Amino acid sequence: MAELPKKAKVVIVGGGVIGCSIAYHLTKIGWDDVVLLERKQLTSGTTWHAAGLVGQLRPSINMTKLAKYTGELYRGLEAETGQATGYRQCGSISMATNAERFEELKRSASMAKVFDLPVHVVTPQEIKELAQIVNVDDVVGGIHIPSDGYANAVDITQALAKGARTGGAKIFENTKVTKIRHNGERVTGVDTEHGSIDADYVVICGGMWTRDLAASIGVAAPLHACEHYYVLFEGVEGIDNTLPVLRDYDYCGYYKYDAGKLLVGAFEPNARPWGMDGISEDFCFDEIAGSFEHFEPLLMDAMRRVPALEKAGIQKFFCGPESFTPDVRYHLGESAELKGCFVAAGLNSIGLQSAGGVGKVMADWIRDGIPPADLWTVDIRRNMPFQINRKYLRERVTESLGLLYATHYPFKQYETARGVRRSAIHDRLVAAGACHGEAFGWERPNWYGAPGSTPKYEYSYGRQNWFEANAEECKAVREAVGLFDQSSFAKFRLEGRDACAVLNRVCANDVDVAPGKLIYTQWLNDKGGIEADLTVTRLSQTAYLIVTGAETETKDFNWLSRHIPEGSHAILTNVSSAMGVISIMGPNARALLQSICPNDLSHEAFPFATSQEIELGYAIVRASRITYVGELGWELYIPTEFMTGVYDEIVAAGAAFGLKHCGYHALNALRMEKAYRHWGHDITDEDTPLEAGLGFAVKMDKTGGFIGREALVKQKEEGLKQKLVQFLLKSPEPMLYHNEPIWQGDRIAGYIRSGMYAHTLGASCGLGYVTAADDGVVGPIGADDYEIEIAGVRYPVTASLKPLYDPSNARIKI
Structure with a gap:
């Protein structure tokens, strides 16, 4: 083999489709000092047995954008590299056999309009015309995406690798990384069986090996392998290469034409974890034994959906490992624990259809030091250290695999690996009727059932069974008094003689205030985007208490710690559990x-x-x-x-004051009525405080300035291209959740970031940004100028830049 270089700007560990895509995209931005190391051969871990589906519609806007880019990339990759990819644009059909699933699909079709992805709602008869082999007797409808398709995962990977080599990247197979080196603060390179390489950046793309490799250097990348099954049928009547990819979500199955055969796979609700005792050192292009008995019920469902399978022969029963994460979202980005250490892993069996977008955003992220778009849902910094616990992972992934095809109900709660983090009053809240949800490992009361009842979710896209209980909780807070357990808040102390100077540079608001004063503020990046939304309380001349959301505990601690200048006398401590x-x-x-x-x-x-x-x-x-x-x-x-x-x-x-226990669903409804922002939904690292209507929390003229100030000054001079607006449906019936398109006349002006039924206001309420028609500066917001589309139907709304509830803040200052 060729001799390893002694130094590289970027070392990528792992030669699957993700690693090769990152190498390819790094060369596209002009970085040619890139080395990719693969322990065996390219694709030999899990990429080689990928089913090859290339779907574009994901549960969120930005994830769909990444998948859409992937499809566009694959369409031109063969012409660019000369390497066959097996890509075919045959379209896809997703079927629903009940009203709730059909509602989800129609809502997804509406969301797709925001970024011009053609998605057609179709009838059972239209599905039959597009795919004659399908039995539609129990189908109520579906969606058709003409631009979806499939590809050969090995060929795609080889094409990306060829493109990367053409751009200057060096790829070494049969070169196992034995150690990632670091100095305690940032990565410095890697050791391999054939020598060492110094590096500025190391990207871990090790698939199911990632958890252990990352843990060896103290980085949390929670994932676990599961068995994943598919069957190849031969002699299936009525199929040819024009057959769309079929997804039968309610029966957990998918179907794809495969070189004259029909591939039938499934994402079953009760998966089987694999590799609990480690993965064999010589694992390479290997299958695993699996269990035909486990897969047989899904196979019987498949035969009912495609009756021609009853007379077809099984050519191949396949079981191979795929890695899954606790929340069924990838891990992307720079780790919180070590600078320069990036991770791209845990693709949850959708690696091929995600690889193009992942490679593009990771290349930009490595170059710029910040994500190129709002990627918080997949940001590795969302993870908590406990989540690499092996028992936790084994239990959770039995559920997470099946969640790919489960109905994505609003407020759906995980059922496995529960009770990880509990408030000190957890048992008392249970006795009071709490129905707990799980968030970031915390058990949090979402709503309270009637005395003597056993509160349990009954999911729906309409009003769920806790709707009236939620109304009573909101009423108590508006008219009497409510008790919320918010112990899951992340809480940090910053102490030292330089604490004020350090924190004032990071905060957009002025925190150089008297002890006992509490400040609401944002932390911004250099582009003016909101990295954190929190409160800062000055405890003394040298100490501050910082309170932020449970979801961003790791990220926010990391952000502040990395902005404490070397030599500053300022000590940051996480006191959340105290x-x-x-x-x-x-x-x-x-x-x-x-x-x-x-x-x-x-x-x-x-x-x-x-x-x-x-x-x-x-x-x-x-x-x-x-x-x-x-x-x-x-x-x-x-x-x-x-x-x-x-x-x-x-x-x-x-009791004498009308006290009522209240949960997080009430908290969400009440904050929506007041148009209080929530980081990760209404405000993100792409949105500025000026666009979000939070200019009151920014002190532009404070001594020493703050991170992001220059970007805000420029934006103020040029005018705002988007504004956050509160919307209230004029009809009390429809339910807003998120991602619903906002229409202004005949154009889509934006989409809803978060929505909730507002009991005090009497209808669903939402927050979303609107843009100008000509991509210019946003003008006045007319109260009756907008409609919101829900599952294909447009509803009139009232729009407002001021909170629709108590706009003068009179009630909070009494």
């Missing part, structure tokens, strides 16, 4: 707390946006007067060991 949080919100909040607290809680003594230590029960707790529901209220930060005692005191006194 404190629970109980929020008391509503017009009776003061009266309730004052009845059990000797401190003066009057508006004069305890103004809005301030924080004090107060006595509650036997504890000293930090009370912060802030709200995410638009009412008078306090967040109580309680040392964990005091949580149960303080909770009991509050509940014992609460």
